[in-house]
Amino acid sequence: MPQPKHLLPTTVVGSYPQPDWLVDREMLSKSVPRTRMAGMWRIPQAHLEQAQDDATVVAIRDMERAGIDIVTDGEIRRESYSNRFATALDGIDAENPAIITSRSGQKTPVPRVVGKIGRNGPVELRDMQFLRRNTDRAAKITLPGPFTMSQQASNEFYKDDEELAMALAAAVNAEALELQNAGADVIQLDEPWVRNDPAAAKRYAVKAINRALQGITVPTVVHVCFGYAAVVPGDTKPAGYSFLAELADTTAEQISIEAAQPKLDLGVLADLSRKKIMLGVIDLGNPGIETASVIADRIRHGLKYVSADRLIPAPDCGMKYMPRAIAFGKLKAMSDAAAIVRKEVG
Numbered sequence: 057m058p059q060p061k062h063l064l065p066t067t068v069v070g071s072y073p074q075p076d077w078l079v080d081r082e083m084l085s086k087s088v089p090r091t092r093m094a095g096m097w098r099i100p101q102a103h104l105e106q107a108q109d110d111a112t113v114v115a116i117r118d119m120e121r122a123g124i125d126i127v128t129d130g131e132i133r134r135e136s137y138s139n140r141f142a143t144a145l146d147g148i149d150a151e152n153p154a155i156i157t158s159r160s161g162q163k164t165p166v167p168r169v170v171g172k173i174g175r176n177g178p179v180e181l182r183d184m185q186f187l188r189r190n191t192d193r194a195a196k197i198t199l200p201g202p203f204t205m206s207q208q209a210s211n212e213f214y215k216d217d218e219e220l221a222m223a224l225a226a227a228v229n230a231e232a233l234e235l236q237n238a239g240a241d242v243i244q245l246d247e248p249w250v251r252n253d254p255a256a257a258k259r260y261a262v263k264a265i266n267r268a269l270q271g272i273t274v275p276t277v278v279h280v281c282f283g284y285a286a287v288v289p290g291d292t293k294p295a296g297y298s299f300l301a302e303l304a305d306t307t308a309e310q311i312s313i314e315a316a317q318p319k320l321d322l323g324v325l326a327d328l329s330r331k332k333i334m335l336g337v338i339d340l341g342n343p344g345i346e347t348a349s350v351i352a353d354r355i356r357h358g359l360k361y362v363s364a365d366r367l368i369p370a371p372d373c374g375m376k377y378m379p380r381a382i383a384f385g386k387l388k389a390m391s392d393a394a395a396i397v398r399k400e401v402g
Contacts, residue, residue, distance in 0.1 A: 059241060059242075062125075062398060063365060063398055064355065064368070065125040066124050066126070066368070066387075067126035067368055067369075068127070068128055069198075069244075069279055069281075069370055069374050069375075070128050070131050070198040070246065070279070070374045071128075071131040071134070071376035072115040072119065072130030072131070072374075072375050072376070072383060073376060073383050074376065075380065077098060079096050079097060083096050084096055084135075084376075084377070088136045089136045090136070090139055090142070090164060090165065090166040090209070091139060091150045091153045091165045092135065093135045093136075108132055111130075112129050112133070112187075116187065116190050118387075119387065120193060121388075122388040124387055126196050126368075127187075127191055127195060129186065129197070131198065131374065133183060137198065137200060137246050139167075140179065141179050141199060141200050141205075141231070142167060142209065145173055146171065146173065146175070147172050147173040147223075148168070148209070149169075150167045150168075152168065153165035153210075154166055166208055166209050168212050169210065169211050169212055170213055172213070172223070179231060180197060180199065180231060180235060181235065181238055184197050184235045184239065184240055185239070188238060188240075194241040194242065195240060195241050196240065196241065196242035196243070197235050197240050198245070198279070199228055199245055199268075200228075201228070201245040201249075202221045202227075202267070203247055203249060203257060203261040204246060206220045206224055206264075207253060218256075218259065221260055221261075221264040222264055222267060224268075225264040229269070229272075236272055236273070243269075243274060243275075243277070244277035244278070244279055244312070245277070245308070248279070248282075250299040251297055251298050254299040257299045257302070258302060261299070261302070262302055262303070265303075265307075265308065266306055270307075275332075276309055276310070277308060277309070278303055278306055278310070278311055280312065281312075281336075281372065281373045282317075297320075297324065303328065303331075304327055304330060309332055310333065310334050311332075311334065312333075312370060313335065314373055315337070316338055316340075316354055317339040317340060317341045317342075322357065322358060322360070322362075325362055331366070332366045332368060333362045333366060334368045335367055335368065335369060335370065337358070337371075337372075337393070338351065338386045340372050344382075345385035345386050346386065348389045348390075348392035348393040348396060350393075351390050352393040352397050355369055355393055356397060356400075364401040371386065371390070
């Protein structure tokens with residue numbers, strides 16, 4: 057499938073709201089699970105895959121109807137952006153989790169790494185095949201990045217976290233190659249945790265990301281953000297990234313950043329002049345639907361720092377935690393905004 061030919065192609069970061077009939081949204085809203093959260097699904101196991109398929113078609117059609125150029129499957133089959141892939145790997149014990157306590161005292165169950173990491177079969181291949189069958193638009197699929205997964209687990213096997221990250225990178229790479237063969241037009245790695253431990257990220261995140269993307273010939277993206285707006289309120293978000301310029305050294309074609317909610321100083325993009333920028337222009341912390349003119353202004357602001365052929369408008373982050381009508385309205389406004397600015401620069 058060819059990439060969109062026009063300037064300022066719109067896309068999504070990955071997730072789209074799951075319907076209330078499919079998931080218990082109140083349970084979902086309490087955390088971003090690292091281990092499995094089977095109780096989140098409202099549909100009995102015997103019918104769950106069919107229900108997820110139907111909800112995925114709804115998400116794809118919503119994105120198409122909103123005018124999105126590069127669509128995803130909405131990550132409808134996932135409990136979180138990372139746990140489905142991470143817990144499917146050999147060497148991971150997700151049934152007997154470790155507990156990690158954050159600086160704020162929050163306790164989170166995480167998978168324990170108890171053996172050699174291995175991928176004994178595809179995890180998202182059917183998702184990609186289903187997406188490819190159900191849209192004629194450019195199709196993107198997302199994978200959790202190896203650095204982030206290494207930070208979201210308790211390492212009880214490898215000599216250090218770098219060795220763990222490189223083992224995870226090899227598993228991600230094997231998956232990504234299959235997804236590419238299944239028709240993925242874009243492959244995205246989600247690496248939000250590079251900002252949590254920038255010292256470790258500086259040592260080995262780029263090496264792990266490049267290993268994960270080895271041999272991939274379709275456009276690739278690394279997504280970094282400050283966390284879901286529903287989980288991390290805007291007034292607690294930093295004004296800048298602690299690990300961003302370093303991503304210039306990745307083999308990824310695109311870097312995806314959150315810029316609308318944290319009101320990021322876009323001068324930082326000078327460090328990424330060789331990359332295309334997926335620019336967050338929808339504030340997911342705002343419960344209303346921005347007008348197309350507000351979003352158009354954010355795109356124009358981005359164009360002061362990034363040329364039009366390198367800018368891809370997107371939401372700040374995944375839209376999983378939003379009401380579906382609001383998510384759709386925001387995407388439609390973003391598509392309308394991109395069309396307005398496209399006429400100005402085209």
